[in-house]
Amino acid sequence: MRAGRILVVDDEANARTALAELLRDEGFEVEMAADAFKALGKVESFSPHVVVTDLKMPGMDGIELVKKVRGADDGTAVVVMTAFGAVATAVEAMRSGAADYLTKPIDFDELLLVLDKVLETQALRRETRQLRQRVRDRVAPSNIVGMSPPMQRVFEVVDQVAPSKATVLITGESGTGKELVANAIHQRSPRANGPFIKLHCAALAESLLESELFGHEKGSFTGAMGRKDGRFTLADGGTLFLDEIGEISPSIQVKLLRFLQEHEFERVGGTQTLRVDVRIIAATNRHLPAEVTAGRFREDLFYRLNVVNLEMPPLRERRTDVPALAKFFLDKYTKENGKQLEGFTPETVDLLASYDWPGNVRELENAIERAVVLAPGPLIDPRFLPPSVTPRTTPTGAPIIPGATLADIERYAILETLKSTGGSTSKAADVLGISVRTIQYRLHQYSEAPRSEIEVVRKGAVADET
Numbered sequence: 001m002r003a004g005r006i007l008v009v010d011d012e013a014n015a016r017t018a019l020a021e022l023l024r025d026e027g028f029e030v031e032m033a034a035d036a037f038k039a040l041g042k043v044e045s046f047s048p049h050v051v052v053t054d055l056k057m058p059g060m061d062g063i064e065l066v067k068k069v070r071g072a073d074d075g076t077a078v079v080v081m082t083a084f085g086a087v088a089t090a091v092e093a094m095r096s097g098a099a100d101y102l103t104k105p106i107d108f109d110e111l112l113l114v115l116d117k118v119l120e121t122q123a124l125r126r127e128t129r130q131l132r133q134r135v136r137d138r139v140a141p142s143n144i145v146g147m148s149p150p151m152q153r154v155f156e157v158v159d160q161v162a163p164s165k166a167t168v169l170i171t172g173e174s175g176t177g178k179e180l181v182a183n184a185i186h187q188r189s190p191r192a193n194g195p196f197i198k199l200h201c202a203a204l205a206e207s208l209l210e211s212e213l214f215g216h217e218k219g220s221f222t223g224a225m226g227r228k229d230g231r232f233t234l235a236d237g238g239t240l241f242l243d244e245i246g247e248i249s250p251s252i253q254v255k256l257l258r259f260l261q262e263h264e265f266e267r268v269g270g271t272q273t274l275r276v277d278v279r280i281i282a283a284t285n286r287h288l289p290a291e292v293t294a295g296r297f298r299e300d301l302f303y304r305l306n307v308v309n310l311e312m313p314p315l316r317e318r319r320t321d322v323p324a325l326a327k328f329f330l331d332k333y334t335k336e337n338g339k340q341l342e343g344f345t346p347e348t349v350d351l352l353a354s355y356d357w358p359g360n361v362r363e364l365e366n367a368i369e370r371a372v373v374l375a376p377g378p379l380i381d382p383r384f385l386p387p388s389v390t391p392r393t394t395p396t397g398a399p400i401i402p403g404a405t406l407a408d409i410e411r412y413a414i415l416e417t418l419k420s421t422g423g424s425t426s427k428a429a430d431v432l433g434i435s436v437r438t439i440q441y442r443l444h445q446y447s448e449a450p451r452s453e454i455e456v457v458r459k460g461a462v463a464d465e466t
Helices: 013-025 036-046 062-071 084-095 108-139 149-161 178-187 206-214 250-262 288-293 299-305 319-337 346-354 360-374 406-420 425-432 436-448 451-465
Strands: 005-009 029-033 050-054 077-083 100-104 168-171 196-200 239-243 264-266 273-275 279-284 308-311
Touching (some): 005 013, 062 077, 077 108, 149 308, 178 196, 196 206, 288 299, 319 360
Parallel strands (some): 168 308, 239 279
């Protein structure tokens, strides 16, 4: 017995009913439609795997039905039936998206073979989609947005390292999402049901950092009113994420190295040796090999931490992820702020994709949050992006108005006027209605400008003064 949903479309009632009965006898679930318009309604309500339709029908013909069914892109296949002398029309239907065609009178065994082939192809396509989705789910952590090749490599490493007990060192510029990756490793590991404890090592003084890591006993230092468990104890059975590991002092480095080697430690002021089951994931934006060479970071600790290194790419190296990230943050902050925003203008998307984002994903997130707060909607245009993202001059150097500051406009006016006067500060001062001293002062301020922009006016100004 066969399985599958078939919709038979034919304006001839006897032919339609006879074919439907034969298909039901074979085990198919069958619905019928007398014309193409009714067929479209059945496609929506019945969701057939295959539509078997006559080509020549009053009103909308079979070719138009093929186009509309395939245009819906819901995976429904179409097999067309045509008179023997109209094979050319059937070929046209195939070009429009039909899966196959049969000539009338229909050979039922041939129809069954065609249906089996079409249903098998559909099953293979569904299986392929499911496999691809499983792969995406496997290698792309749900809390990280990005499908660019650099991020795919990150996801692959996450997937490979997560099941292990290996210590991981995540490196990369600030704002690239190192903490998110650390959390993704934890969530995909056998420790996922355990705690994920994090500590920003650069945020605490040395004495407080030691206490936060290892805990302390009552009276071990001023203000220690009682025993306190440290992050190692709190992370028992889970993962401890140490952010900015490159900032810890030599004495803390020694104690951390001991834990990595022996899996034991003592609380500050205590004598009892404690053992916990904790996986360490560390992160830094420093180049630790250079820190080792400079004597600021222990070489043996570096090798203990760097069992698996995962380098996070900066946002400028994964520009294709910017639109998806921007949309992710747009959805997040429109919801948080109770606003109705649909998206970005094309100009805004171009600006977001072309900007270098020195602050990486964190800077992009802040820029989108700012834009969401300022934009009245429904689309975010460049006016609501931070000035650092939006160029304030045209390709010719002229300032964009609105968008440029008064200082930008004044600078452009002075430099262009000096160029037109051959660099004469006195002539430029007359044209602009300001003093020569003001122009000279401004030129001194512009000394950081590109050489090509002010070289001529400097030479002219010197000649004018002499």
